Amino acid sequence: MRQDIASTPIPRLDELNSIVNLSADRDNAPQLEQRIMLTLYYAPGSSSFATHIALHEVGATFETHRLSIPDKGTHTPEYLAINPAGKVPALAIDGRILTEVAATLFYLAKTYPDAGLFPPDTNIEAQAQVLSWMSFVASGLHPVWNKGLDLALPAFEIADKRLGDSEWAADTYSIADIHLFRLYWRLSGVNDLAPGSFPNLKRHHDQMLQRPAVIRTIEAETSGT
Numbered sequence: 001m002r003q004d005i006a007s008t009p010i011p012r013l014d015e016l017n018s019i020v021n022l023s024a025d026r027d028n029a030p031q032l033e034q035r036i037m038l039t040l041y042y043a044p045g046s047s048s049f050a051t052h053i054a055l056h057e058v059g060a061t062f063e064t065h066r067l068s069i070p071d072k073g074t075h076t077p078e079y080l081a082i083n084p085a086g087k088v089p090a091l092a093i094d095g096r097i098l099t100e101v102a103a104t105l106f107y108l109a110k111t112y113p114d115a116g117l118f119p120p121d122t123n124i125e126a127q128a129q130v131l132s133w134m135s136f137v138a139s140g141l142h143p144v145w146n147k148g149l150d151l152a153l154p155a156f157e158i159a160d161k162r163l164g165d166s167e168w169a170a171d172t173y174s175i176a177d178i179h180l181f182r183l184y185w186r187l188s189g190v191n192d193l194a195p196g197s198f199p200n201l202k203r204h205h206d207q208m209l210q211r212p213a214v215i216r217t218i219e220a221e222t223s224g225t
């Protein structure tokens, strides 16, 4: 795993492309993933945490650029050239930028199928269930989690009921679990939730915390790499 020092200046997009061109002679590499240059733009504990976990889950080689949201690191001219929305995550794939948590998770799951983070094409319904969860997390949980408990608690109540006593969001562990975990992890991390609230999300969260990829991501984001 290759991770750059957080304070490394962000290359401009044209610089990224030229870096890629200089190292473009990787076509003889036997595995697709060995030919891809991935760079994650992230801010600790934010939405990009999900993409960061997925990078570890799939065992990708990647670099990171750490940004500080309080210091307006996502609104510098350099970063706005990468993501005009001024949001993380952004994932540079051989210099091309992909934004939005769900899209980055989908990309990683499909690019590294051996990690088993997305159901196979032979099971379209299972794929749709994963997309359903991720749409719900992106549109139902993310916009309200930090808008006050009056708004957040009913939304997470729905998530808790929907999860029920299932081990994972869909039939098997998937990118939907990573997406869901990141939101509940944040909600429960910054609020004193009543003991016993959201028992299903809590069980899911505790299970996620056991995963080596989650542990590595927390260590990386905490230590500043």
Ligand SMILES: N[C@@H](CCC(=O)N[C@@H](CS)C(=O)NCC(=O)O)C(=O)O
Residues within 6 Å of the ligand: 046, 047, 048, 069, 074, 075, 086, 087, 088, 089, 099, 100, 101, 102, 138
């Ligand atoms: N819809 C976006 C949301 C991303 C997002 O809201 N990122 C926040 C952190 S959780 C951010 O970068 N905020 C920086 C800012 O608004 O300055 C996604 O799913 O990637």
